[in-house]
Amino acid sequence: MTPFDYLRADTLQDAIAAIAADPQARIIAGGTNLVDLMKKQVETPVRLVDITRLPLNGVTRTDGGGVRIGALTPNSDLAYHPDIARDHPLLAGALLAGASAQLRNAATTGGNLLQRTRCPYFYDVATPCNKREPGSGCPARAGVNRHAAILGTSEACVATHPSDLCVALAALEATVHVEGPDGPRALPFADLHRLTGDAPERDVTLGLGEIITAVELPAPRFGRHHSYLKLRDRLSYAFALVSVAAALEIDDGRIVAARLALGGVAHKPWRVPDAETLIEGASPTRDAFEAAAERLLQGAVGLGGNDFKIELARRAVVRALTQPADGAPQVASRKTVN
Template sequence: MIRFDYVRANSVAEAVTALSSPGTRALAGGTNLVDLMKYDVMKPRRVVDINRLPLKDISERDSGGLRIGALVTNSALAWDARIAKRYPLLASAILAGASPQLRNAATTGGNLLQRTRCYYFYDTSTPCNKRDRGAGCSAIGGINRIHAVLGASDSCIAVHPSDMCVALAALDAEVEVEGPQGVRTITFPEFHRLPADDPQQDNTMRADELITAVILPPADFGRNHTYLKVRDRLSYAFALVSVAAALEMRDGIVRDARVALGGVAHKPWRDKEAEGLLKGERPDETTFRAFAERLMRDAKGQGQNDFKIELARRTILRALMQAAAGTPQNQSDKVIR
């Protein structure tokens, strides 16, 4: 690990000022950043410890939604009574990820900023455009079983690893950030970005900005939801394909539908236009199969990950059937019913 300066911020203003120095990174739970530093993938000149900042609360909003402080741990968020009752999809997604030990340390803001788990990104002996722009993408034509089938580019086929972010995408969350220019709010679809020809940039934050909160709008998906995660082993594994599905049902008809995919793209994948196909329809297998086909129509495999396309179709169908029946996936036994 390289040498670096360490700064402990005592206020958001102090943290923002410290982040304005080039080569500076914020440290919260450290469950991703510390690993990346150990592997020499990231080499910050300065690390700003933000753990003393007053960003550890979950508070009610006048609109009826919730404001989640950036330093709320994944465990605290998943087990919060308000989240479990009003946003069970989010709680389920969090509990599907990582391990209890990691969830106790990982934070809400840090979860959004996770970097890809692409083998080549972590291996500094191999070319990677995400580490070194213009170096090439070793995964294209290489070992790419876990890589993207949607939204990829000739520069990068890495996927975003988060489970929590897939649920947040489905819930229309917003991200509150603060920088030298003040506070601004970024909608979740605009927060993460596709790789295009600049895969080094994972999101639309500026380097001198700090995530201060995630905003959850009011939601009515307490019954008809599920988070379904398909992976190589039942615990402590990243998704090959995951689906966050939430339906608003009235009189046996789908009135609103939210579906986001994980493990298939550089960001949580959602197609609001395709979701329109579900509205006003009866929740049956024919409707859900047609939706899955539409959602995956532009998917493109890289050889070893071709199986993900059909796997995604089947996972979407199963998730929507679970959501419609009001039988969400149990994240304790993890067996897909």
């Protein structure tokens, strides 16, 4: 591991100033992703700025009936928080499907949003990777690409975003609160992460010195009909081949509102509002769900090793929508799909 300076920030403004002054400085909280990257020499920050003592922990109610989640709230605390478990069970289910209990105890909400891709070439400094060294190439395109993206790819990168939490937050239309040298701002969750384009080294749209302070969820409306379905190579401690966050509001046998997001298929949580609009007003039938899946996966392209993901995702979307329609959400600990 490369030597680095360490600073424990006493205030948010101290942390912002420290990372704004040096582009090679990094924020550390739970460290469940960053420390791994440092051990493998993928990340070599010259300074770590510890924000764990800042007052950014906890879940509070907003005036609009939603909740505000502090960026330092541990994943385990969030998953089992009574307001989240009751009003936003889709989010709780996604959290419990991720990592292990030990990692969920350490990992923070803000850190989860900023975790880097798990592409094997990104983690192997002996190979080229456009995310580590722009312009060096993307060997995953013709190499080992079983876990690679099928949507929103570019010639520069086919990596996927690994978070389960983020897939649920995308479906629930969360708002991300950040603060930086120019003050606080809020952005829709869909605008936080970016596709690779011609700058694959950039995962998020945050500016220099900006820190995530909180995530806000709107008032609950999908407490009854929801499901987070995660398909992976083994039951636990594995990243998704395909994951689906599905939420429906059903009234009098009709879908009043729908939210749908995919994980494991793109460089960011994948959401296509047209796919949701397509089934709003319709009966919750297999035909309607298949139409939504087709629209959501429009333009999907495999690279050989991940071709199976297209059909897997199509079936997963239909199944994940059938579960909330039946009032039978997927249980993270269950060894079989509902």
